[in-house]
Amino acid sequence: MALVNIPGGATIRDEAEVTRFLADHGIDYERWMPSHPVDTAATAEALLAAYAHEIETLKQRGGYATADVIDVKPDTPNLDMMLAKFSREHWHDEDEVRFIVEGRGLFHIHPKNGQVFAIEVEAGDLIRVPRGTQHWFDLCVDKRIRAIRLFQDVSGWTPHYTDSGVDKGFEPVCFGPAYVARG
Ligand SMILES: [Fe+2]
Numbered sequence: 001m002a003l004v005n006i007p008g009g010a011t012i013r014d015e016a017e018v019t020r021f022l023a024d025h026g027i028d029y030e031r032w033m034p035s036h037p038v039d040t041a042a043t044a045e046a047l048l049a050a051y052a053h054e055i056e057t058l059k060q061r062g063g064y065a066t067a068d069v070i071d072v073k074p075d076t077p078n079l080d081m082m083l084a085k086f087s088r089e090h091w092h093d094e095d096e097v098r099f100i101v102e103g104r105g106l107f108h109i110h111p112k113n114g115q116v117f118a119i120e121v122e123a124g125d126l127i128r129v130p131r132g133t134q135h136w137f138d139l140c141v142d143k144r145i146r147a148i149r150l151f152q153d154v155s156g157w158t159p160h161y162t163d164s165g166v167d168k169g170f171e172p173v174c175f176g177p178a179y180v181a182r183g
Helices: 016-022 042-048 053-062 079-086 177-182
Strands: 003-005 028-031 066-072 094-112 116-123 125-129 133-140 146-149
Touching: 003 016, 016 028, 042 053, 042 066, 042 146, 053 066, 053 094, 053 146, 066 079, 079 133, 116 125
Parallel strands: none
Antiparallel strands: 003 116, 028 125, 066 146, 094 116, 094 125, 094 133, 094 146
């Protein structure tokens, strides 16, 4: 279940409240328990095949053209360089849609007329951050995420950096149970 850290430091942990808070900021959130358990070692093709029905449903709902898999582990080559592309405030010309299959991660959202809040996503979370939303993304300490991504147009997904420096004021620290457990 996704958790939301709101300005002031409180954490929303109730699914209905998380969904409502995010909807108020234009972000769609659904809990989609992975209904087709896929082995960690399974290929991207196997994962996309297992979720073909769900992907098709999402494509029709949101006008998405393609889907792929992002699969990041602590030993992924050039991991820091890859993560640095997402951890600075940016926006895209199209929606950022992610269905988390494994692992977790941390979105910071910077509303146009509001304060930054954080969403920690984990396996089973489907999230749609609308085009134009200023945001950045970090992994948690376990440096693990496997997610299906949907695109309206692959070229539209290029990050546009704001260079606002706002991201520097926030620690990329996850706040869910796994983080607490690992200290
Ligand atoms: Fe992004």
